[in-house]
Amino acid sequence: SAVISQKPSRDICQRGTSLTIQCQVDSQVTMMFWYRQQPGQSLTLIATANQGSEATYESGFVIDKFPISRPNLTFSTLTVSNMSPEDSSIYLCSVAEAPDNEQFFGPGTRLTVL
Amino acid sequence: AQKITQTQPGMFVQEKEAVTLDCTYDTSDPSYGLFWYKQPSSGEMIFLIYQGSYDQQNATEGRYSLNFQKARKSANLVISASQRGDSAMYFCAMSLRRSTQGAQKLVFGQGTRLTINP
Numbered sequence: 733s734a735v736i737s738q739k740p741s742r743d744i745c746q747r748g749t750s751l752t753i754q755c756q757v758d759s760q761v762t763m764m765f766w767y768r769q770q771p772g773q774s775l776t777l778i779a780t781a782n783q784g785s786e787a788t789y790e791s792g793f794v795i796d797k798f799p800i801s802r803p804n805l806t807f808s809t810l811t812v813s814n815m816s817p818e819d820s821s822i823y824l825c826s827v828a829e830a831p832d833n834e835q836f837f838g839p840g841t842r843l844t845v846l
Numbered sequence: 847a848q849k850i851t852q853t854q855p856g857m858f859v860q861e862k863e864a865v866t867l868d869c870t871y872d873t874s875d876p877s878y879g880l881f882w883y884k885q886p887s888s889g890e891m892i893f894l895i896y897q898g899s900y901d902q903q904n905a906t907e908g909r910y911s912l913n914f915q916k917a918r919k920s921a922n923l924v925i926s927a928s929q930r931g932d933s934a935m936y937f938c939a940m941s942l943r944r945s946t947q948g949a950q951k952l953v954f955g956q957g958t959r960l961t962i963n964p
Contacts, residue, residue: 733893763950774937774954775891790951822889828950834881835941835952837891 736838744844752811753841755825760805763828770821781808815845848873852955867923869938879941880921886934
């Protein structure tokens, strides 16, 4: 399976600021995804990061709040914009080599917004 | 609507015993995948096992096996000979194929917190 790293691993931010989270994979992968896990909750898909085109967002998530980039097949970024305490969560990227394949997750970014 | 249900918020098991974590799902799509992930307190999501909807045999990976009962729409995880290191949150998830792009999304259950007692 691919080795996935995320930066930063954790951060504490002030409300109103923005944070960009990076996801790096050690091999080219077809599919990359971003998930959010709010405290004590399950994971929710934010969007699918598409290489060379705009991300596909799930209901309840918008590009202005969570802009995503995917410049190539090994790297993606998620920005959490104009943060509020409600954005405090673990943000995880995941990858899959094909649509029906297993998804493997990065170690996550633990974000706290004060 | 597609949904995953895990009815056990928490389970306590003695070390070395086998444990079954329940998962039921609901979908009208004939093609789907079922996954189990382990999340220790560190927060990482560790892939454990996968079962495709057309697979005839139950999936097994070491001490993990998936009891797939398609007619009942259940995909329970069985951990044999439990160990202290098995203490974690366990999530059942279902993959759904979207009509556009062929991309898939994972829908997760609420999780079961498993505690292994010495």
